[in-house]
Amino acid sequence: MTKRAPGIGDDLDPHTPDGDPATAWQRRRDGYRLVGPLNRRKFSVIVVGTGLAGAGCAAALGELGYQVHAFTFHDAPRRAHSVAAQGGINAMRGRTVDNDSIARFVTDTVKGGDFRGREADAFRLAEESMRVIDHLNALGAPFAREYGGPLATRSFGGVQVSRTYYSRGQTGQQLQVATSQALLRQVAAGTVTLHTRQEMLDLIVADGRAQGVVVRDLVTGELGAQTAHAVVLATGGYGTVFYQSTLARNSNATAAWRAHRRGAYLASPSFVQFHPTALPVSAPWQAKTTLMSESLRNDGRIWVPAAPDDHRAPGQIPEDERDYYLERKYPTYGNLTPRDVASRAAREQIESGHGVGPLRNSVYLDFADALARLGRATLAERYGNLFDMYRDATGEDPYTVPMRIAPAAHFTMGGLWTDYNQMSSVSGLFVGGEAGWGYHGANRLGANSLLSACVDGWFVLPYSVPDYLAGLLGEPVLAQDDPAVLRTTAAVAERIDRLISIGGTTGPAVFHRELGEILYRGVGVARSAASLTRAVSEIATLRDRFWSDLRVVGGAGQFNQELERAGRVADFLELAELMCLDALDRDESCGAHFRVEHQTPDGEALRDDNAWRFASVWETAADGRAVRHREPLEFAATPLTTRNYQ
Numbered sequence: 121m122t123k124r125a126p127g128i129g130d131d132l133d134p135h136t137p138d139g140d141p142a143t144a145w146q147r148r149r150d151g152y153r154l155v156g157p158l159n160r161r162k163f164s165v166i167v168v169g170t171g172l173a174g175a176g177c178a179a180a181l182g183e184l185g186y187q188v189h190a191f192t193f194h195d196a197p198r199r200a201h202s203v204a205a206q207g208g209i210n211a212m213r214g215r216t217v218d219n220d221s222i223a224r225f226v227t228d229t230v231k232g233g234d235f236r237g238r239e240a241d242a243f244r245l246a247e248e249s250m251r252v253i254d255h256l257n258a259l260g261a262p263f264a265r266e267y268g269g270p271l272a273t274r275s276f277g278g279v280q281v282s283r284t285y286y287s288r289g290q291t292g293q294q295l296q297v298a299t300s301q302a303l304l305r306q307v308a309a310g311t312v313t314l315h316t317r318q319e320m321l322d323l324i325v326a327d328g329r330a331q332g333v334v335v336r337d338l339v340t341g342e343l344g345a346q347t348a349h350a351v352v353l354a355t356g357g358y359g360t361v362f363y364q365s366t367l368a369r370n371s372n373a374t375a376a377w378r379a380h381r382r383g384a385y386l387a388s389p390s391f392v393q394f395h396p397t398a399l400p401v402s403a404p405w406q407a408k409t410t411l412m413s414e415s416l417r418n419d420g421r422i423w424v425p426a427a428p429d430d431h432r433a434p435g436q437i438p439e440d441e442r443d444y445y446l447e448r449k450y451p452t453y454g455n456l457t458p459r460d461v462a463s464r465a466a467r468e469q470i471e472s473g474h475g476v477g478p479l480r481n482s483v484y485l486d487f488a489d490a491l492a493r494l495g496r497a498t499l500a501e502r503y504g505n506l507f508d509m510y511r512d513a514t515g516e517d518p519y520t521v522p523m524r525i526a527p528a529a530h531f532t533m534g535g536l537w538t539d540y541n542q543m544s545s546v547s548g549l550f551v552g553g554e555a556g557w558g559y560h561g562a563n564r565l566g567a568n569s570l571l572s573a574c575v576d577g578w579f580v581l582p583y584s585v586p587d588y589l590a591g592l593l594g595e596p597v598l599a600q601d602d603p604a605v606l607r608t609t610a611a612v613a614e615r616i617d618r619l620i621s622i623g624g625t626t627g628p629a630v631f632h633r634e635l636g637e638i639l640y641r642g643v644g645v646a647r648s649a650a651s652l653t654r655a656v657s658e659i660a661t662l663r664d665r666f667w668s669d670l671r672v673v674g675g676a677g678q679f680n681q682e683l684e685r686a687g688r689v690a691d692f693l694e695l696a697e698l699m700c701l702d703a704l705d706r707d708e709s710c711g712a713h714f715r716v717e718h719q720t721p722d723g724e725a726l727r728d729d730n731a732w733r734f735a736s737v738w739e740t741a742a743d744g745r746a747v748r749h750r751e752p753l754e755f756a757a758t759p760l761t762t763r764n765y766q
Contacts, residue, residue: 126705127747132385132737134238134751135539141240141756142222145247148540152583153590160185163589164348164597166333168320168375170197172295172570173553174354175303176577177585182306184582186589189346190303190312193319193338193370198300201356201368202573205292206506207415208276208284209256209570211249216273220281222246223757229568230758232278232458233533233561234711234727236388236735239755240540241558245568248575253285255578259298262287274502276566277414278458278765284567289413289506292570299577315346319684320375321612323351323382323549326604330379330549331597334612338684341677343612345605347598350548350585353379353536354577357554359392361692361699362529363636366398366411372688373695376536376555384544385737385749387537387557389695390703393564393712394645396462398528399513400482409528410513412485413506414566417455419490419499420523422446422462424483428473434484434522445469453765460563460712460725461765463527467645468723470526477524486522527645531569533560533712534702537737537751541584542576545739550585552576557735562711616676619686624669628685631666635689635696638662643703648716652704656697663693698738701746708732729760 137144137151155163163186167178170192178190194200212225225246230239253271257263263285264272273282287294306312317338324332324345332347358373359365380386397417399410425432426443445465447454457465466483475481490499496519500507507518514524535557542550553573560568598605642655666689674680709718709725710732718726734750741747 126701127741127745129739129747129749132537132749132751133539135541136238136240137540141243144240144540145244149583152587155586155590155593157185159593161187163187163592164189165350165352165585165589166191166346166348167352167354168333169200169354169356169553169555170194170300170303171200171202171354171356171553172299172573173577174352175200175296175299176574177352177354177552177581178312179299179302179306180578180582181585182309182311184586185311188306188312189315189348191315191318191320191333191335191346193317195316196300197303197314198296200296201371202296202570203293204366204368204411205570206289206411206413208274208286208291208567209253209295209574210276210283210565210567211253211285211571212246212283213250213253213285215270216282218281220283224281225249225283227758228279229559229565230561230755231761231763232565233563234725234763235561235729235733235755235758235760236391236710236753237561238540238558238735238753239758243757244580245559245572245575248579249571251579252571252574256295256298256574259302261294261298264288274415275418275456277417277456277462278453278565279456280453284415286415289415289503295570295574320355321378321687322608323379323384323546324598324604324608325382325546326598326602329547332605334609336612339679341675341680343609345600345609347600347605349589349592349595349597350550352550352552352581352585353555354552355555357532357535358695359529359532361635361696362639363633364401364406364409365529366395366409367530369408372691374688374691377691377695379536379544379546379549381740382546384546384549385537385739386534386698387735387737387751388534388562388702389699389738390643390706390713391533391562391711392529392643392699393459393531393533394463394527395530396459396466396527397485397525398530399510400477400479400524400526402479410509411528411530412510412523412525413503414459416485416503416506416523419494419502420455420485420487421489422455422466422483422485422525424469424474424476434476434486443474450765457765458563459566460714463645464714464723466525466527482524482526484522485525487518488522491519529640531564533557533562533564537735541587542580543584543588548588550581552581562713616683616687619670619683619690620672620676622667622670622672624671626665626669627671628682628689631662631670632685632689632692634662635659635692639696639699643700646714646716647703649704652700655700656704659693659697659700663697666690666693698740698746702736702738705748706732706736725763
């Protein structure tokens with residue numbers, strides 16, 4: 121097939137305050153307009169998603185006195201996927217005497233993202249990180265503590281200090297429970313209306329502003345519209361486009377993609393992180409992968425047999441016949457190299473014949489040295505639930521045999537583009553958490569995800585959304601019979617009818633699995649012009665088959681998970697093509713975007729700062745053509761350098 125070249129659009133203004141990025145957030149906060157307490161109840165805000173970003177934002181706005189409608193497709197807000205982030209949350213809180221600082225935090229974050237994120241956002245992340253920990257601690261999150269009482273920290277990948285606060289191996293779960301309780305407190309107070317089992321299927325845009333959403337009741341199948349003065353999307357990342365990923369099976373991209381098709385630009389969609397510490401795929405019928413926390417790399421050592429095709433059990437391989445390849449290649453950071461580096465290194469070992477396990481598709485994560493040094497009780501205290509989870513999933517005891525791990529699709533650094541105020545290219549549409557893009561560049565440092573979600577939800581959106589609302593005082597919300605509401609709802613109903621009426625022979629999961637296989641081959645840990653071009657062609661063919669041979673059992677006016685999956689896969693097919701186009705367009709390597717044509721002699725990512733020092737921001741025109749805009753990236757405090765973790 122002949123693929124139309126992408127169009128080239130204008131450069132975008134991120135509206136970052138001029139001057140020193142270290143003081144930008146304070147200056148911007150001081151300049152935000154305020155809404156008086158007596159006027160706040162006159163404004164309504166929709167928040168879609170109840171993870172750490174969404175629940176925090178809804179709770180904070182409710183506490184301030186705004187009328188909030190919180191939507192989730194879960195049966196309770198605490199079931200949001202933030203619970204799955206296990207290892208910890210970063211903060212430059214300065215309680216450990218290891219010479220950490222805001223400057224070091226920003227350098228680690230910007231360098232970790234290979235200079236493809238917004239530097240001013242990294243400063244904001246560092247500054248607010250200090251408040252986040254104390255805030256969550258006050259909400260009741262049970263952080264680990266030192267013997268004398270202070271909150272404990274540990275190390276994570278890509279840093280040489282100890283700035284990660286944690287709650288054993290279930291940090292995300294505990295933070296989500298605490299945040300959900302804060303949200304439910306506002307539900308009880310009447311400032312937040314909680315809508316459960318409701319999936320957003322479209323964004324209502326009227327007069328150039330986001331003014332509502334169309335949702336489907338997942339129990340009854342009924343379509344409904346909710347209007348408001350502003351909309352916040354905090355719906356997570358799109359890693360499940362790969363089918364087998366570390367994300368929950370119901371995680372999807374529909375809310376963000378529907379907003380994109382209504383005019384919200386999408387930034388760097390090909391920037392996908394493959395987590396190096398996931399369980400390997402063990403059977404062709406497997407529907408997802410399982411994440412083992414990066415925190416395990418504090419005490420576990422990663423290795424493979426030095427000789428290829430060595431099928432001996434790990435205990436039979438002596439030390440001098442093992443290759444601790446991360447420690448060999450990156451002696452300064454060792455097993456705590458950033459995720460993109462560790463994933464590429466694991467892929468190299470597996471593809472060169474050094475893989476281990478029944479399918480030879482993994483590497484070892486070994487705790488024998490830590491057991492000898494620390495004892496079983498200490499490891500159980502630090503990682504006990506993770507060890508139990510591994511044993512339940514594999515039937516193997518990591519106290520006696522090494523874990524087997526492999527890279528798997530995990531976190532998406534790309535997402536809906538927002539300016540410094542977290543507003544998208546559609547006025548009134550704000551974005552928080554993994555659904556956005558700004559902090560992480562081309563690679564996210566571990567434990568910055570929980571932080572960015574909490575910073576957005578509790579300490580950015582509660583400032584920037586009221587600034588926008590202040591200019592709408594006296595404006596009524598859009599009426600239910602407004603032409604924009606009726607038109608958008610009708611479009612959703614028409615799309616659902618189209619999915620149901622195809623009458624083919626193949627269920628949506630089959631198409632989704634095949635799409636995942638295409639993406640792992642074409643736009644996985646390593647990409648090339650040839651693999652990406654092939655993937656674009658294969659996705660187009662698959663999409664044609666989907667719209668001619670899809671089978672959806674059941675109807676629209678009922679509980680119908682096949683219909684839910686069909687709509688999500690339809691959006692994944694469009695998103696996947698844009699991901700490949702973005703990766704093909706960006707003719708350099710940076711972070712997790714590793715084009716094999718662009719690497720150093722020792723196999724590291726080779727950036728091209730002269731040509732590609734910008735964020736690629738994509739618009740999908742009405743005719744379906746992709747148009748690439750740019751946000752130029754400046755680094756005033758963190759000079760451009762070649763990433764070096766040796």
